[in-house]
Amino acid sequence: MFRSPLLLLGILGLINACSGLTTLTLNHTYPLSLELSVQICVGHLNRLNPNTYYTLGSQGGQFPTYAANDQFWLDTLHPSSTPQNKDLLQFLLQDCLPILGEVIEYNYEVQREFAPQIVTASISLYAVAISTSVETPAELLQAIRTYNLALNVTSEWSELTALETVKRVFNDYASKFPTKTSVVKIDPGYKYAGDHRLESQIFEFFSDGDTTTAVYGYDDFVPLFGGDTYEAETNCIKEHNIGQVASTGVNNIQFYSSFGAIEKPLDSNPIPTITYNASKTYVAFVVGDGDNFWHLKNNHMKLFLQRLQFCTADPSTCYPMSWSIAPSASQYMPDIINYYSDIALNTTKDYFVLPPSGSLYSYPGLMSSDVQKKYIERMEGDMNIYNTRISVHWEWFYNWRHTISTYFNSWSEYTTERTGFILANVPYLLPMFIFRLKEYRIIGENVVLFKPNEWRYSSAKQSHTTEEMGDIINGFKPGYISPVYMTVDGSLEPIQATYDLYTEHLEEWVEVVPVECLVELVFEKESLERGGGEKE
Ligand SMILES: *[C@@H]1O[C@H](CO)[C@@H](O)[C@H](O)[C@H]1NC(C)=O
Ligand SMILES: *[C@@H]1O[C@H](CO)[C@@H](O)[C@H](O)[C@H]1NC(C)=O
Numbered sequence: 001m002f003r004s005p006l007l008l009l010g011i012l013g014l015i016n017a018c019s020g021l022t023t024l025t026l027n028h029t030y031p032l033s034l035e036l037s038v039q040i041c042v043g044h045l046n047r048l049n050p051n052t053y054y055t056l057g058s059q060g061g062q063f064p065t066y067a068a069n070d071q072f073w074l075d076t077l078h079p080s081s082t083p084q085n086k087d088l089l090q091f092l093l094q095d096c097l098p099i100l101g102e103v104i105e106y107n108y109e110v111q112r113e114f115a116p117q118i119v120t121a122s123i124s125l126y127a128v129a130i131s132t133s134v135e136t137p138a139e140l141l142q143a144i145r146t147y148n149l150a151l152n153v154t155s156e157w158s159e160l161t162a163l164e165t166v167k168r169v170f171n172d173y174a175s176k177f178p179t180k181t182s183v184v185k186i187d188p189g190y191k192y193a194g195d196h197r198l199e200s201q202i203f204e205f206f207s208d209g210d211t212t213t214a215v216y217g218y219d220d221f222v223p224l225f226g227g228d229t230y231e232a233e234t235n236c237i238k239e240h241n242i243g244q245v246a247s248t249g250v251n252n253i254q255f256y257s258s259f260g261a262i263e264k265p266l267d268s269n270p271i272p273t274i275t276y277n278a279s280k281t282y283v284a285f286v287v288g289d290g291d292n293f294w295h296l297k298n299n300h301m302k303l304f305l306q307r308l309q310f311c312t313a314d315p316s317t318c319y320p321m322s323w324s325i326a327p328s329a330s331q332y333m334p335d336i337i338n339y340y341s342d343i344a345l346n347t348t349k350d351y352f353v354l355p356p357s358g359s360l361y362s363y364p365g366l367m368s369s370d371v372q373k374k375y376i377e378r379m380e381g382d383m384n385i386y387n388t389r390i391s392v393h394w395e396w397f398y399n400w401r402h403t404i405s406t407y408f409n410s411w412s413e414y415t416t417e418r419t420g421f422i423l424a425n426v427p428y429l430l431p432m433f434i435f436r437l438k439e440y441r442i443i444g445e446n447v448v449l450f451k452p453n454e455w456r457y458s459s460a461k462q463s464h465t466t467e468e469m470g471d472i473i474n475g476f477k478p479g480y481i482s483p484v485y486m487t488v489d490g491s492l493e494p495i496q497a498t499y500d501l502y503t504e505h506l507e508e509w510v511e512v513v514p515v516e517c518l519v520e521l522v523f524e525k526e527s528l529e530r531g532g533g534e535k536e
């Protein structure tokens with residue numbers, strides 16, 4: 001029995017010190033329940049020594065898995081490793097079970113809905129959950145008898161309802177850990193997340209209630225208004241600030257996060273000083289959807305590479321670009337973020353901003369006042385890491401006035417630095433009434449809210465072709481200041497589209513600037529309008 005992580009670490013260190021990386025392919029050659037056992041093992045092993053990497057084959061769905069992208073990251077981040085591909089059953093029998101020595105018996109067909117709780121129990125018991133399905137290979141069934149049975153879910157949970165299993169798991173296992181960092185909402189999605197829930201004691205469906213807490217996974221059960229209405233919602237935002245880390249469909253998070261979180265501010269490109277000219281129009285391009293780990297790992301990868309290629313081919317058409325990036329990615333996929341940061345430095349024109357709505361995928365306007373203040377402190381830390389004073393912020397259409405009088409008002413009391421928020425309405429099709437005649441609104445001394453100027457191809461109502469977007473921007477009245485927020489979950493290709501826009505459709509008076517400059521430009525514009533050209 002190796003219940004102690006330190007002891008395990010010692011043993012794993014000896015075993016793995018000289019061996020290379022193991023890769024596993026979860027492409028449904030084996031039953032799903034066996035793949036879940038593999039993910040649990042990968043999580044346990046990587047938690048102590050990041051040496052095992054798995055691809056999910058290529059599967060469709062809203063968040064498809066691309067084996068090729070996993071291969072890209074493996075080659076890019078670990079170029080000198082010589083990975084050995086291993087058969088899943090052999091991996092379980094040879095590499096995992098002998099080391100962990102603990103098993104949990106359950107039956108996938110009957111107890112499938114308990115999968116999250118079973119994974120949680122596996123975390124706590126340093127055990128491998130094995131299903132006694134008819135499809136389970138005989139050698140693996142045999143392992144249930146060979147190793148120590150830490151828990152028999154088949155017998156012990158047979159009479160329990162789903163709610164009772166959650167309570168049981170909380171009392172028996174999760175509550176015994178000193179820190180309870182996170183809750184996980186899974187299924188759909190559990191089959192991708194087995195490894196990552198082992199990270200930092202991520203447990204199911206509970207929170208310690210007084211610190212900022214995240215939900216992992218992605219809530220897309222209620223696809224109204226174009227699919228994203230309730231995604232960021234949990235019923236616990238008000239009291240506990242349970243926002244979300246959208247991580248569905250992303251494997252190897254345990255592996256990526258084992259190489260050390262980014263704790264110091266990333267190097268970033270200097271922000272140019274731009275003198276406001278009332279005859280010009282100022283726009284900034286912001287790539288959206290970086291709140292979502294799937295986009296960060298898959299879509300952003302292609303877009304960053306494309307961007308590097310465009311900027312390298314012709315630096316004269318390398319206009320500034322800002323990218324929304326989930327702050328939690330600096331913890332859970334630090335090397336991927338470092339890679340993007342390198343590209344940003346190489347182009348000299350790329351910047352990071354916080355995604356909707358800042359630290360977590362959440363609606364801060366729904367939080368209680370105390371929680372809002374804690375959230376602001378957390379945002380401040382995240383802004384420092386990414387060297388930005390900008391966040392995308394979304395909120396339910398009916399809640400803006402309340403959000404301004406509470407959350408943004410607290411921001412203005414809190415911050416001594418000028419800080420900008422690019423607002424987005426949920427649902428995005430509805431108009432927003434808080435801006436009156438201007439394209440921005442200043443709260444207190446330092447906080448600027450920007451009117452949304454969204455660009456997406458996904459819905460008929462807002463599908464602007466590049467020509468149409470050019471007409472919109474060229475048609476802004478002189479002096480207009482506007483971030484163009486581009487969502488990539490439709491068919492918009494933001495790098496190609498902004499390139500076409502920039503090189504073919506923008507008038508001479510339109511200047512594309514880093515989004516960070518917009519805030520300063522607003523204050524310059526205000527002081528010009530108030531004081532007849534005097535700067536403060
Ligand atoms: C699944 O992956 C294994 C190991 O790489 C490979 O041998 C097998 O051919 C793959 N099966 C399918 C259906 O792709
Ligand atoms: C677990 O419980 C089931 C149901 O009672 C039983 O059939 C099975 O033998 C038990 N497993 C072990 C390893 O004892």
Ligand SMILES: *[C@@H]1O[C@H](CO)[C@@H](O)[C@H](O)[C@H]1NC(C)=O
Pocket residue numbers: 308339342343346
């Ligand atoms: C960025 O540039 C440096 C120096 O030219 C180079 O070593 C590095 O590989 C580049 N990074 C990327 C991601 O292209």
Ligand SMILES: *[C@@H]1O[C@H](CO)[C@@H](O)[C@H](O)[C@H]1NC(C)=O
Pocket residue numbers: 277278279280508509510
């Ligand atoms: C201000 O912008 C207009 C339009 O692009 C340009 O013609 C003019 O020269 C600019 N003024 C200064 C002082 O740069």
